[in-house]
Amino acid sequence: MPSSAPSAVTRSALVILAVIACGVVLYVLRDIFTPLALxxxxxxxxxxLARLLLRRAPFLPRAAAxxxxxxxxxAVFAGAAVLIAENAADFVVQIAAYGPRLNGLMEQAAGLLGVQAPQSLEQLIRQLNPAQYLSQVGGALQGFASSAVFVLIYLGFILASRRGFERKIVGLFPDRHERREAVAAFHRIRDGVEQYLWVQTVTGVMIAVASWIAMALVGLDNALFWALLIFIASYIPIIGGIVGVAAPPIFALLQFDSLWPAAILAAVLQGVQFVVGNIIQPRMQGESLNMDPVVILLSLALWGAIWGLPGMFLSTPIxxxxxxxxxxxDGTRWIAILLSDDGEPVRAKDADFPTAAPPPEAAPQDFESGASL
Structure with a gap:
């Protein structure tokens, strides 16, 4: 009598189809899922940050953390937004003043390459007719504002309902051993994401401060504005580093008559990115992230294609x-092994939250206070 159980090929095909279907749903409903994910x-x-405040400021009441x-x-996000908004106005004004300089650079580049000089910047602007795109820009800004509102609404409900997570875990996993495994998985996810955020924030500050010093010494206009953009871009793997190294020297070419400021700035920024990205960041990150670099690159491309810029920010945490x-x-562990950097997706350091059956007198820990579930 033939077995009714599906074959390995059938199961693999179903998994592939399910993944494709999930990807299509995430893309089609990206306006709903993107604010929720953010x-x-x-x-x-x-x-x-609340748990960090409790560790660093033991006098702070737990309820106030x-x-x-x-x-x-x-306060941090509002301050950064205000600084960017204030400097962006000056930045736009100066870009208009760079027009003659850009025309001269295009003519020099055309002469060196032996090709016909392109049209001037003013002629290109007239042909592009930017007025027809103003409605699209306005719609994009309106969409960004509405997305920010939805993010704040989702965030408020998530923070308000976090106390109910503990009771839900107890209801979903009545067995203490299963509950302990679920809590262990949650802690590994939380610790991995938080470690990634901590490393990216600290190294981003290092790169932004060093870049600001270099740009200020060279005399580049809007150095603080560029430093803030470099810090924000540091959360996007690979692309953020390219933007941080390439954009300021390009504008230095427009600002200065000599090529030396741009060359010096490019060399310094590249050196900063190299030291932080190849020496400091791996030491801080250690073995906590444990993600294959190829997987990080593919995740960046995949989530960028599905959710755009927010997907790029969230690609590594996802x-x-x-x-x-x-x-x-057990059925998907082989995929986790391929995603990991060294073939150990679950580290020995996770023994703080063991998946083995706890002794009878032990009780699992909740997400916040450490009280027994």
């Missing part, structure tokens, strides 16, 4: 979450 990302940041983290996060979740099941 809100979850911000909630993890606030939760990690989360509100303090929320206020501090809002890859970390996927690796930890896939490692929990």
């Amino acid at each position: 809100a979850i990302f911000l909630a993890v940041m606030i939760d990690g 989360a509100p303090a983290a929320i206020v501090l996060s809002i 890859a970390v979450m996927a690796m930890v979740i896939l490692a929990q099941f």
Whole structure:
């Protein structure tokens, strides 16, 4: 009598079809899922900041840690937005003044290459007719504002419902051993994402400060504006580093008559990126992230294609979450091994939250206070 169980090929085909279907759904409903994903990302940041405040400021009451983290996060984001908005106005004005210089550079480049000189910047602008794109730009700004509102709404509901997570875990996993495994997986995901955020933030500050010093010494206009953009771009793997190295020297070519400021700036920024990216960041990151660099690149391309710029920001945290979740099941553990850097998706350091059956007198720990579930 033939077996009714599906074959390995059938199961693999079903998994592939399910992944494709999920990708299509995520793309079609990206306007809904993107704000939710960003809100979850911000909630993890606030939760990690709250626990950091409790460790660094033991005098702070536990009930005040989360509100303090929320206020501090809002203050940081608002301050960065104000600085960018103030400097962006000057930046736009100076770009208009760079027109003659850009025309001269294009003529010099055409002469060196032996090709016909392109049209002037003014002629190109007239042909492009930017007025017809103003409505599209306005719609994009309106969409960004509405997305930010949705992110804040989602974030508020997530923070308000976080106390119910503990009871939901108890209801979903009545067995203590299964519950302990679920909590262990949650902690691994949370710790991986928080470690990634911590490393990217600290190294981003290092790169931004060093770049600001170099740009200020050279005399580049809007050095603070560029430093803020470099810091924000540092959260995007690979692309952020390219933008941080290439953009300021290009504008230095427009600002200065000599090529030396741009050359010096390019060399210094490249050196800063190399030292931080290849020496400091691996030492800080250690073995906590444990993601294959190829997987990080593919995740960046995939989530960038599905969700655009927000997907690029979230690509690495999503890859970390996927690796930890896939490692929990025997049927998908091989995928987690391929995603990991050294073939160990679950490290020995995770013994702080063991997956083995706990002794009878032991009780699992909740997500926040450490009280028994």
